[in-house]
Amino acid sequence: MKNTQVLQISDDAIRQAADIIRGGGLVAFPTETVYGLGANALDAEAVARIFEAKARPLTDPVIVHIADIADLEKVAINLPDLVPTLAAALMPGALTLVLKRSGAVPAIVSAGGDTVAVRMPAHPVARALIRAADVPIAAPSANTFSRPSATTAAHVVQDLNGKIDLILDGGAATIGVESTILDLTVDPPRILRPGGIPVEAIRAFVPNVEVVERYLDTDTAASSPGQMLKHYSPRARVSLFTGSPDKSLLRMQNAIAIAVGDSEQVGVLISDEPESFVDGLQMGNVAFVEMGQSLEEVSANLFAALRALDAQSVNKIFVLWTRRDGLGAAIWDRLVRAAEGRVITYL
Ligand code: TXA
Numbered sequence: 001m002k003n004t005q006v007l008q009i010s011d012d013a014i015r016q017a018a019d020i021i022r023g024g025g026l027v028a029f030p031t032e033t034v035y036g037l038g039a040n041a042l043d044a045e046a047v048a049r050i051f052e053a054k055a056r057p058l059t060d061p062v063i064v065h066i067a068d069i070a071d072l073e074k075v076a077i078n079l080p081d082l083v084p085t086l087a088a089a090l091m092p093g094a095l096t097l098v099l100k101r102s103g104a105v106p107a108i109v110s111a112g113g114d115t116v117a118v119r120m121p122a123h124p125v126a127r128a129l130i131r132a133a134d135v136p137i138a139a140p141s142a143n144t145f146s147r148p149s150a151t152t153a154a155h156v157v158q159d160l161n162g163k164i165d166l167i168l169d170g171g172a173a174t175i176g177v178e179s180t181i182l183d184l185t186v187d188p189p190r191i192l193r194p195g196g197i198p199v200e201a202i203r204a205f206v207p208n209v210e211v212v213e214r215y216l217d218t219d220t221a222a223s224s225p226g227q228m229l230k231h232y233s234p235r236a237r238v239s240l241f242t243g244s245p246d247k248s249l250l251r252m253q254n255a256i257a258i259a260v261g262d263s264e265q266v267g268v269l270i271s272d273e274p275e276s277f278v279d280g281l282q283m284g285n286v287a288f289v290e291m292g293q294s295l296e297e298v299s300a301n302l303f304a305a306l307r308a309l310d311a312q313s314v315n316k317i318f319v320l321w322t323r324r325d326g327l328g329a330a331i332w333d334r335l336v337r338a339a340e341g342r343v344i345t346y347l
């Protein structure tokens, strides 16, 4: 396929994108979490093209996006009593609900299962596209399978140029990590993936909610979609340091010095480390990428930072992360997966 067209947002661009979706094609579009790679959710062949473009295994189901709460009933059945409460409080937004699948949704969307994950994005472009297409849109994140998600149109081009029909460029995603996935088909309800809506916000409405913290290798993951350990991975090997901030920082500094001594190309993700830490490492060609200080900043910059270090061809990435509150839980989860479980803890 030739280069994929990238369009700035306009009424005409949305119309073109909607026509492509209705015709069975693939459009990458912005949402407030990350860019999605969309196809008509009611068209099994169109959805199959998503898996092909991403090189995603058919065992990993995709999320169905709707623009209006009333459309929930077109894709899911037997809605639990919690749905209106959650919808009123947290939707549209970075929340995905796992519900019983309606027969209208082809099995490939759900990897053959009897549930379906549904999300109503808040991003005006995503909503305009779904409304113009007049069908629910199945969309995983718009990255090659197991790579960091795309938070800008340029990231989508890096991974999917020539493999999809159109990219709508709506600027950088503001939240930067994917939606929180809440499974309402089990009792008590379960959070399958921490994301843009903090667990604390969900607990306010679902006090008995459970949080699944499981990381599986690729062989055992098939029975439990989305729990794959290797995910969001840059090409470089990531080491994640955690525990007591002072001790972990010292240990990470030592590990970096050793890697530099071994002539490794080293990259470091920086958040609120003291200036003296960066100054102390000015010996070799260490690449630093700032993610920002607040949880909101780090979450918005995380995937771009991993991709930026890949672009500088580093082969070792070091990062210190300790927070699990609010968005910190989603950031932690993405870093553990980017590190493929290489977590070094100093208490
Ligand atoms: O913020 C987001 O959720 C973004 C934007 C584009 O909406 N989408 C996204 O999609 O992150 P994806 O495919 O990268 O991640 C969706 C996750 C996968 O881990 C998948 O296994 C899980 O949702 N999932 C989808 N359908 C499911 C289902 N029926 N039951 C359990 N998990 C499901």
Ligand code: MG
Binding pocket: 140, 141, 149
């Ligand atoms: Mg993804």
